[in-house]
Amino acid sequence: MTDLIDTTLTGGDIGHPGVFEEVEAAHEHPEHGPTGILKWLTSTDHKVIGMSYMITAVVLFYIAGVLALVMRLQLASPTSSLLSLSAYNQLFTMHGSIMMYLFAGPFAFGGLANFIVPLQVGAPDMAFPRLNALSYWLFLTGSITMIMDFFVRGGAAAFGWVAYAPLSEATNSPGLGGDIWIMALVLTGFSAIFTGVNLVATIFYLRAPGMTMFRMPIFTWNMLVTAILILIAFPVLTSALVMLFCDRHFGTHIFTVQGGGSPILYQHLFWFFGHPEVYILALPYFGVVTEILPVFSRKPVFGYKGMVFATMAIAALSTGVWAHHMFTTGVVLLPFFSLLSLLIAVPTGIKFFNWIGTMWRGQLTMKAPLLFCIGFLIAFLMGGITGVILASPPLDFFVHDTYFVVAHFHQVLFGTAVFAGFAGLYYWYPKFFGRMLRDHLGKWHFWLTFIGFWITFMPQYVLGLMGMPRRVATYPTNLGWQSWNIASTVGAFLIAAGFAVLLYNLWISWREPILAGDNPWDGHTLEWFTTSPPPHHNYLHLPPIRSERPTWDYNHPDAPTVGHGKQVRPRPGTPGAPALVGARSGEGSNGSDGRSTTR
Amino acid sequence: MKIESYFLLGVAAFFGLIGIIYWVTSYEQAGTMMLIGSCFLGLLPGAYYLFWHRRMGNRLEDRPDATIEEGAGRVDAFPSSSIWPFVLGLGAFATVLAFAFGVWFIFPAAALIISALVGATLESRRGGTV
Ligand code: HEM
Ligand SMILES: [Cu+2]
Numbered sequence: 045m046t047d048l049i050d051t052t053l054t055g056g057d058i059g060h061p062g063v064f065e066e067v068e069a070a071h072e073h074p075e076h077g078p079t080g081i082l083k084w085l086t087s088t089d090h091k092v093i094g095m096s097y098m099i100t101a102v103v104l105f106y107i108a109g110v111l112a113l114v115m116r117l118q119l120a121s122p123t124s125s126l127l128s129l130s131a132y133n134q135l136f137t138m139h140g141s142i143m144m145y146l147f148a149g150p151f152a153f154g155g156l157a158n159f160i161v162p163l164q165v166g167a168p169d170m171a172f173p174r175l176n177a178l179s180y181w182l183f184l185t186g187s188i189t190m191i192m193d194f195f196v197r198g199g200a201a202a203f204g205w206v207a208y209a210p211l212s213e214a215t216n217s218p219g220l221g222g223d224i225w226i227m228a229l230v231l232t233g234f235s236a237i238f239t240g241v242n243l244v245a246t247i248f249y250l251r252a253p254g255m256t257m258f259r260m261p262i263f264t265w266n267m268l269v270t271a272i273l274i275l276i277a278f279p280v281l282t283s284a285l286v287m288l289f290c291d292r293h294f295g296t297h298i299f300t301v302q303g304g305g306s307p308i309l310y311q312h313l314f315w316f317f318g319h320p321e322v323y324i325l326a327l328p329y330f331g332v333v334t335e336i337l338p339v340f341s342r343k344p345v346f347g348y349k350g351m352v353f354a355t356m357a358i359a360a361l362s363t364g365v366w367a368h369h370m371f372t373t374g375v376v377l378l379p380f381f382s383l384l385s386l387l388i389a390v391p392t393g394i395k396f397f398n399w400i401g402t403m404w405r406g407q408l409t410m411k412a413p414l415l416f417c418i419g420f421l422i423a424f425l426m427g428g429i430t431g432v433i434l435a436s437p438p439l440d441f442f443v444h445d446t447y448f449v450v451a452h453f454h455q456v457l458f459g460t461a462v463f464a465g466f467a468g469l470y471y472w473y474p475k476f477f478g479r480m481l482r483d484h485l486g487k488w489h490f491w492l493t494f495i496g497f498w499i500t501f502m503p504q505y506v507l508g509l510m511g512m513p514r515r516v517a518t519y520p521t522n523l524g525w526q527s528w529n530i531a532s533t534v535g536a537f538l539i540a541a542g543f544a545v546l547l548y549n550l551w552i553s554w555r556e557p558i559l560a561g562d563n564p565w566d567g568h569t570l571e572w573f574t575t576s577p578p579p580h581h582n583y584l585h586l587p588p589i590r591s592e593r594p595t596w597d598y599n600h601p602d603a604p605t606v607g608h609g610k611q612v613r614p615r616p617g618t619p620g621a622p623a624l625v626g627a628r629s630g631e632g633s634n635g636s637d638g639r640s641t642t643r
Numbered sequence: 644m645k646i647e648s649y650f651l652l653g654v655a656a657f658f659g660l661i662g663i664i665y666w667v668t669s670y671e672q673a674g675t676m677m678l679i680g681s682c683f684l685g686l687l688p689g690a691y692y693l694f695w696h697r698r699m700g701n702r703l704e705d706r707p708d709a710t711i712e713e714g715a716g717r718v719d720a721f722p723s724s725s726i727w728p729f730v731l732g733l734g735a736f737a738t739v740l741a742f743a744f745g746v747w748f749i750f751p752a753a754a755l756i757i758s759a760l761v762g763a764t765l766e767s768r769r770g771g772t773v
Contacts, residue, residue, distance in 0.1 A: 078724060086724040169721045174728050174763065181732025189739065220743060227739035234735070248647050248692075253703035253714040257646040272654060276681045289742065312673040360657050363681065364665075367674070380668055581721070586711045 088173035089580060093180045094159030095476065098469075101151035104187055106543070108142035111135050113540060116500075116533040122521045132517035133202035134221070138193065140205030141225065144321070145232055146187050148461035152328035153239055153274065154183060156468055157267045159476065161243060163571035164264045166252025166589070168581040171245035179238040186231030193224045201225035204515065206318065207288065209299035209310040214292040222292065226285045233282040240274035243267055252570075254589035258352070261569040261592065262345060265352050266331030269359045270324055276363060277320040284313035308373060315366035323362040325457065327355060329464035330395060333417045336471050337399055338593075339565050340414040341406025347398040348592060354398075357391035368435055385435035392428060396421070412486025413565075416467030419494050423459030427452055430505070445515075448508025451501045458497060466493075466546070473553075474560035478576040482558070485549040489542045496538030503528040503535075568593035644705065648692035654685030725766060731759035 078086050087093065115135050118127045127135065162170055170176045193200040198219030203212040212222055247260070247268050260268075288310070290296040297303020299310045338345045345351065365384045399421060408414065430452040433439050443449060466489070473481050507528050512519060519525055563572040573595045574583050587598035597603075662678035665671070703709040734755030741748035 082726075083724070085729050086726045088722050088725055088728070168718060173722050174725050177725070177728035178731055181729050182735055185732055185736035189736070223743045227743050231735060231739055248644070251704035253709035253711055254707065255704050256707050257650075257705075259707070268650075272684075276684060280677060293742075309673055312671070313677075316674065316677050356653075360654075363658075363678075364661050380665070580723070588710060590707075 088169070088177050090158050090162050090170045090173065090176060091476075091578065093176050094155050094157075096180055097150055097158060097183065098155035100184060100187060101147050101155055104142050105147040105151070107191070108139050108147060109540065109543065111139040111142075113536055115139065116536040118517055119519075119529045120526075120533040122519050122526055122529075124518065127517055129517050130199065130202060133515070134194075134200040136515055137201050137204055137225075138190075141201075141229075142190065143457070143461075144205055144325070145229060146183075146190060148325045148457060148465075149236065149321070150183055150232070151461065151465055152325070152332075153236070153243070153267065153270055154179065156332065156465075156472070157243060157263075157270075157328060158239070160472065160571060161264050161267050162246055162250065163475075163574065163578060163582055164261045164569050165247060165250060165255055166570050166583060166586055167246055167250035168583070169250075170242050171250055172242050175238050176242050179235045179242070182231045182235035182238070186228045186235060189224055189231060190228035193221055193228070196220040196224060206314055207285075208314070209288060209291070209307050210301070212288060212292075213300055223289070226289050226292075229285055230282055233278050233285070236274050236278045237282075240271040240278070243271040244275075247271075252586055252589060255570075258349070259589060259592045259594075261331075262334040262348070262351050262355075263328075263331035263569075266327045266334070266355050269355050270327045273320045273324050273327070273359050273363070277317040277324065280313055281317035281321075284310060284317070287313075308370075311370050311373065312367070315369045316363075318369065319366045320359075320362050322456070323359060326460045327359065329420070329460040329468075330355070332464045332468040332471070333399065333420055334402075335569065336413045336417050336467055337402045338406075339471075339567055340409045340411065340417075341403045342409075342566070343402060343406045344568070344593060345398070346401035346404070347394075350394055351398055354391035354394040358388060358395075361388045361391070368440075382435060382437055386432065389428070389432055396425070411470075411483050412481070412490060413467045413471040415487065415490045416463050416470065419490060419497075420459050420463035420467065423455050423463055423497060427455030427459055431456065443508050445513055446508035447504045447512045447514055450514045451504035451508060454501050454504070458501070462493070463497075466490075471565070472571075474564045475571055475576050475578070477553070478560050479553050479557040480560045480564065481549050481553055485545055485552075489545040489549065492538050492542030492545060496535045496540075496542060499535030499538060500532050501535070503531045507532075563595065563599070566596070566599065568596040570594055573598070644692045644696040644702065646705070648689050648696055651685045651689030651692065653689075655682050655689055656685075658682035658685065722766075725763065727759045727763035727766065730755055730762065734759055 084092065084096070114127070115132065118124045118132060158170065158176065162168070196219075198221050201207070201212075201217070201221045201224070203217050203222065207222075207225070210216060214222075247264060251260070287296070287298045291298050291300060291305070297305040299305050299307050301307065334345055334351060361384055365381055365388065367381045368385045430448070434443070434449065434452060470481055470486050473479075507525055510523065510525060510528075512523075512525055519529075560576055562574065562576050565572070569592075570586070570589070571578075573585075573587055587594050591597055658678050658681040662675055662682055665678055666675045669675075703714050734752050737748050737752035737755060741752055
């Protein structure tokens with residue numbers, strides 16, 4: 045079925061995104077599309093797809109979290125026999141792979157972005173709705189493939205989430221586990237690429253009139269830049285994995301020394317993907333934070349353009365620094381990569397400055413979304429500082445492959461994907477479902493997670509400096525490592541308790557809903573203008589778009605219009621009704637029954 | 644579309660520059676190739692957009708003073724539901740399973756993929772709305 049989005053009141057230009065009043069369509073064509081499971085299987089609505097992405101990603105986060113707890117239990121005692129050595133290897137591989145490839149990325153660019161970006165630019169849907177659906181199905185089947193890995197003969201892949209050759213070659217990692225791992229990532233890799241294409245096309249082509257590029261919300265900007273990074277990085281990963289598969293099965297020797305291949309080549313390919321991947325995971329979450337801080341400080345974002353250019357600078361530099369993961373191989377150019385890696389601190393610092401500037405002298409509303417943002421800021425600051433340490437080769441030579449690195453990347457990743465991710469969940473949940481998450485439970489969730497986070501990861505810095513290597517299941521008893529490890533394990537269980545509070549919060553919001561209304565936070569950006577949850581094809585009316593926060597302008601007609609953080613000019617007149625762009629006549633032309641748009 | 648095209652051309656310029664620096668300082672081929680590839684990723688669509696921008700000027704979404712009313716008219720045809728992405732996804736799933744578990748998975752895979760392609764094409768055809 046096809047929806048013909050037509051806005052006919054003033055009969056303007058063809059081909060422009062407009063906005064529509066759905067009156068007519070809604071009355072004349074009562075709902076009779078596919079229902080139940082069939083509705084889910086056939087939906088091409090970006091909101092349904094985005095929600096499916098988020099739910100799937102959170103389930104995967106749960107699975108990977110359970111794996112982490114099992115590993116932490118093992119490490120609580122130096123000679124624990126809970127897990128065999130090979131089982132431990134499988135667990136950290138699967139934990140890392142699921143967290144990186146299936147949770148942190150897809151939750152942001154498949155889930156949040158899918159749901160929010162079309163709303164923020166005033167579009168009826170993503171540019172390619174069926175491609176969007178395909179992305180989700182590839183992601184879901186890829187995730188199922190990844191989980192299948194546990195159940196095949198020989199067990200799951202055990203070569204780490206980076207799958208370095210020659211360890212991942214057939215001689216060292218025989219068995220189905222490795223093959224299935226590769227195939228899972230081929231599927232999800234295509235899924236990410238398609239989503240990237242879709243986001244770029246949506247942002248370039250489906251913005252509402254007046255929504256110029258430099259009026260787009262920062263979240264949308266960050267998603268645009270992330271999408272470009274995805275298009276640069278993921279094809280390289282997918283091709284590296286295909287080459288690896290050929291090495292394993294078709295007798296090529298691309299990455300094996302014996303046949304004249306080069307293992308270092310694998311590292312180049314992998315990290316050309318892998319470092320941008322870190323920013324593919326981070327930038328969307330930076331965007332989330334940049335949406336929440338202004339709203340909860342009741343101020344426009346500080347330094348809008350600075351934010352946009354800092355995002356671009358971070359993304360650009362991130363693609364030039366891949367080989368800092370290869371310092372200890374001794375074959376890469378140290379000054380080039382070290383310099384670029386350190387330079388990344390500059391735009392990141394600008395962002396930090398602007399975040400603080402946004403909150404500065406604002407009327408802060410200490411609700412769960414803001415708390416999680418502050419948690420993010422602190423965690424990310426810590427992870428960033430230790431990152432600068434690691435970017436310096438002499439220090440990296442000292443702590444490479446120790447728990448120092450484990451602590452560093454967890455602080456960065458947890459800070460972004462978990463703290464900022466949950467901030468986004470608490471912030472947009474009312475938009476998703478029209479009901480609130482309970483704030484006091486949100487605070488419990490926050491404090492458990494926050495305290496647990498420090499107790500889990502700070503001891504790991506100490507362990508790293510004491511010399512404990514990563515990826516070990518047992519360790520010597522006489523080095524004083526155990527007490528630090530126990531602390532870390534306790535912290536992990538606190539985090540798990542926090543997650544349980546979140547689950548309860550979600551459950552109770554279904555049992556005893558607290559209705560949210562359309563705009564509970566007095567939001568700034570366009571998505572808060574429509575109903576919660578938004579109707580099919582998103583908008584019945586749009587406000588005039590005259591600044592980077594059209595909804596706020598509309599709701600506060602007396603306040604001056606704000607452009608890019610500065611007050612540019614007083615608002616001309618008071619706005620009347622939101623501009624109605626006329627009747628949207630939808631003709632369900634593509635199915636059998638000539639049915640309408642509004643399902 | 645000016646900003647959009649400058650954005651992409653900026654991607655191209657950055658990678659072109661870094662690619663050259665990287666090549667002359669390291670003579671390492673893999674990284675150079677990837678950087679040059681990324682340069683083209685920005686160059687091709689960026690140049691294409693610039694071409695169209697020159698021809699058609701500012702669209703409504705590029706004009707800061709455009710009003711919502713001006714955007715009235717046909718937006719586009721959007722599919723509201725379709726089973727074929729799901730079928731195609733299953734086909735892709737079966738294809739990768741063929742690599743892992745055995746060639747015979749190719750048969751269901753081919754059946755699914757072909758039916759999805761045919762189905763989706765006919766679906767757009769019959770619609771005739773675009
Ligand atoms: C819920 C709290 C978490 C705990 C308790 C935890 C715990 C662990 C543990 C014990 C390891 C194995 C370390 C080793 O033996 O070398 C590990 C590895 C890893 N974790 Fe986590 N983790 C958590 C959250 C996350 C998150 C949110 C992410 C990413 C978004 C993540 C990504 C990784 C990665 C990439 C590895 C490395 C796997 C490898 O060595 O190949 N973890 N984690
Ligand atoms: Cu890196």
